[in-house]
Amino acid sequence: GSTRAPRGRCFATGGYERTQRTLIGCIKESLESAVRDKFSDYLETVDITECANPSLGDYQCSSAMQIFSALRKAGETDFCNPREVAAVIVDGISDTTTFDSITIAGAGFINFKLSDHFILTRLRELGKTVKPTSSGESGSVLVDFSSPNIAKEMHVGHLRSTIIGDALCNVFEFCGLKTIRLNHVGDWGTQFGMLIQFMTDNKVSPDSAVSDLQECYKRAKERFDQDDDFKSQSKQAVIKLQSYDADALRTWKQICDASRAEFQTIYDRLNISIIERGESYYNDMIPAVLDELVAKNVVVEDAGALCIFDDDHAEAPVICRKSDGGFNYASTDLAAIRHRALEEKVDRIIYVTDQGQQKHFRAIFKTAHAAGWGHGGVVFEHVGFGVVLGEDGKRLRTRSGETVKLKSLLDEAEERCLQFLKEKGTDLSAEELSTASRILGVSSVKYADLHNNRLTAYTFSFDRMLDLKGNTAMYLQYSHARVATILRKAPTLDLPLDGLHFENAAERLLAVHLIKLDDVLAATMKELAPSKICDYLYTLCTMFNNFYAECKVIGGENEASRLFLCMRTAATMKIAFSLLGMEPLERL
Numbered sequence: 001g002s003t004r005a006p007r008g009r010c011f012a013t014g015g016y017e018r019t020q021r022t023l024i025g026c027i028k029e030s031l032e033s034a035v036r037d038k039f040s041d042y043l044e045t046v047d048i049t050e051c052a053n054p055s056l057g058d059y060q061c062s063s064a065m066q067i068f069s070a071l072r073k074a075g076e077t078d079f080c081n082p083r084e085v086a087a088v089i090v091d092g093i094s095d096t097t098t099f100d101s102i103t104i105a106g107a108g109f110i111n112f113k114l115s116d117h118f119i120l121t122r123l124r125e126l127g128k129t130v131k132p133t134s135s136g137e138s139g140s141v142l143v144d145f146s147s148p149n150i151a152k153e154m155h156v157g158h159l160r161s162t163i164i165g166d167a168l169c170n171v172f173e174f175c176g177l178k179t180i181r182l183n184h185v186g187d188w189g190t191q192f193g194m195l196i197q198f199m200t201d202n203k204v205s206p207d208s209a210v211s212d213l214q215e216c217y218k219r220a221k222e223r224f225d226q227d228d229d230f231k232s233q234s235k236q237a238v239i240k241l242q243s244y245d246a247d248a249l250r251t252w253k254q255i256c257d258a259s260r261a262e263f264q265t266i267y268d269r270l271n272i273s274i275i276e277r278g279e280s281y282y283n284d285m286i287p288a289v290l291d292e293l294v295a296k297n298v299v300v301e302d303a304g305a306l307c308i309f310d311d312d313h314a315e316a317p318v319i320c321r322k323s324d325g326g327f328n329y330a331s332t333d334l335a336a337i338r339h340r341a342l343e344e345k346v347d348r349i350i351y352v353t354d355q356g357q358q359k360h361f362r363a364i365f366k367t368a369h370a371a372g373w374g375h376g377g378v379v380f381e382h383v384g385f386g387v388v389l390g391e392d393g394k395r396l397r398t399r400s401g402e403t404v405k406l407k408s409l410l411d412e413a414e415e416r417c418l419q420f421l422k423e424k425g426t427d428l429s430a431e432e433l434s435t436a437s438r439i440l441g442v443s444s445v446k447y448a449d450l451h452n453n454r455l456t457a458y459t460f461s462f463d464r465m466l467d468l469k470g471n472t473a474m475y476l477q478y479s480h481a482r483v484a485t486i487l488r489k490a491p492t493l494d495l496p497l498d499g500l501h502f503e504n505a506a507e508r509l510l511a512v513h514l515i516k517l518d519d520v521l522a523a524t525m526k527e528l529a530p531s532k533i534c535d536y537l538y539t540l541c542t543m544f545n546n547f548y549a550e551c552k553v554i555g556g557e558n559e560a561s562r563l564f565l566c567m568r569t570a571a572t573m574k575i576a577f578s579l580l581g582m583e584p585l586e587r588l
């Protein structure tokens with residue numbers, strides 16, 4: 001066939017893993033030079049994981065087993081078992097500063113324990129404020145996220161897209177990538193015909209509130225399905241709009257403005273920055289783009305419609321020009337992907353939508369590759385997510401069966417946080433209380449979403465989301481406020497910190513966790529999984545709380561080292577919070 005298989009995901013193999021010296025990068029480097037000397041023909045990359053049991057070491061490598069079986073396959077008999085291979089690797093490690101001990105365990109695992117000196121140096125190198133030791137991938141990335149539809153309200157699906165997309169952009173930006181945040185708003189298409197027609201018939205003002213527009217939309221759709229006259233008038237209205245008739249355009253623009261203002265209130269509350277570039281932006285590009293695809297034989301005409309045939313759509317092809325000549329969602333996405341790859345010239349293009357659109361995007365990506373737009377190694381990726389369920393296990397709905405409005409969801413979260421704080425008792429002033437509950441409410445909603453594996457459906461539950469003892473933003477916020485409070489009371493530290501050392505296992509565990517941030521950032525960018533930052537932050541908080549339960553900080557022994565750990569913890573928590581789009585509270 002004419003479709004070329006999509007390029008491999010360059011990001012999975014290339015770039016930062018070789019060049020960036022994250023913590024794991026450092027260990028790999030020492031290890032790889034030892035492996036390279038003896039076994040380079042038998043192994044491509046060494047594999048390093050965290051030790052499940054920290055008493056064995058901090059990191060573990062299982063490559064000796066792999067090398068041993070490769071040796072066996074090749075008929076080499078110099079080694080009797082993987083432990084012997086491991087011994088040769090360990091012997092070859094020349095790095096004497098990174099590790100305190102390297103031991104061989106079990107069938108041939110190599111366990112690494114980092115030296116305290118290395119840990120502390122690395123902690124210090126992070127500087128006063130924590131920064132990634134080097135930016136991850138170089139290059140640029142474009143993220144299409146949020147993307148609600150005009151004349152409809154944003155629903156929880158758009159909320160997920162907004163929160164996940166924003167977190168991914170934050171990580172890219174923090175790591176120094178040029179990041180373009182695009183809002184592919186649904187602002188064009190046949191639905192506008194019936195909407196304009198309905199509003200004209202009923203003398204509805206186009207700058208009505210979105211909830212009114214949505215009502216119009218519903219009623220217009222009903223009439224469209226029942227009333228043939230209305231249907232043909234609506235079609236006329238679309239044609240007028242698509243030929244840029246001044247009246248139709250004016251009404252269209254007013255409708256868009258009303259929706260836009262409504263979306264903006266949500267973005268303001270969630271503190272989201274995004275550039276609107278809706279479907280209408282690409283409208284004029286579509287005919288030439290489709291011509292190009294026809295000429296390249298990538299799309300074909302079938303029963304008057306222009307179609308993308310691929311394995312995912314064995315039953316019905318993806319239509320990219322309707323038989324009446326009209327354009328649709330797919331037509332727009334083809335023009336958009338071409339524009340992004342060839343005009344924006346970014347290295348990586350990411351779409352954040354519910355998992356239900358996965359096949360649509362696969363077809364678009366295949367088509368783009370087949371047309372040669374991925375030329376030069378542009379990577380196209382779909383970041384899908386699962387549905388949000390109500391506590392009844394069904395898709396989240398209001399009692400009357402409507403989709404839940406974002407505004408009421410955020411209102412309720414904030415209200416419940418206010419109640420919670422009041423009941424718990426605080427010495428915050430009324431004003432501080434209202435700010436705190438606003439911040440707590442928003443961060444709870446965001447974190448409840450982000451900490452899940454994005455692909456699994458999750459159950460929305462205020463009770464669970466606001467549980468102080470759970471894996472929740474509440475818990476994280478209280479942990480951050482705790483360390484912030486210690487630092488407010490602390491004497492100012494005298495740097496340089498030559499006498500830093502660990503006296504206690506909890507101190508060391510916390511320190512090792514702190515220097516893992518870079519690896520977590522790299523993994524998040526590779527897997528496009530903000531939940532990795534959540535796991536990191538949650539573990540950081542539990543480790544800090546363990547440390548604090550065991551170690552007296554101010555006025556205790558080892559005070560300078562402990563204060564230093566608190567400073568690093570606070571700085572790292574702040575970064576993780578901000579990557580997740582959450583504002584950390586200084587006091588609670």
Ligand code: ARG
Pocket residue numbers: 144146147148149184185186333336351352353
């Ligand atoms: N407006 C669409 C929806 O609500 C999402 C658009 C996603 N982006 C895209 N380029 N198709 O489902």
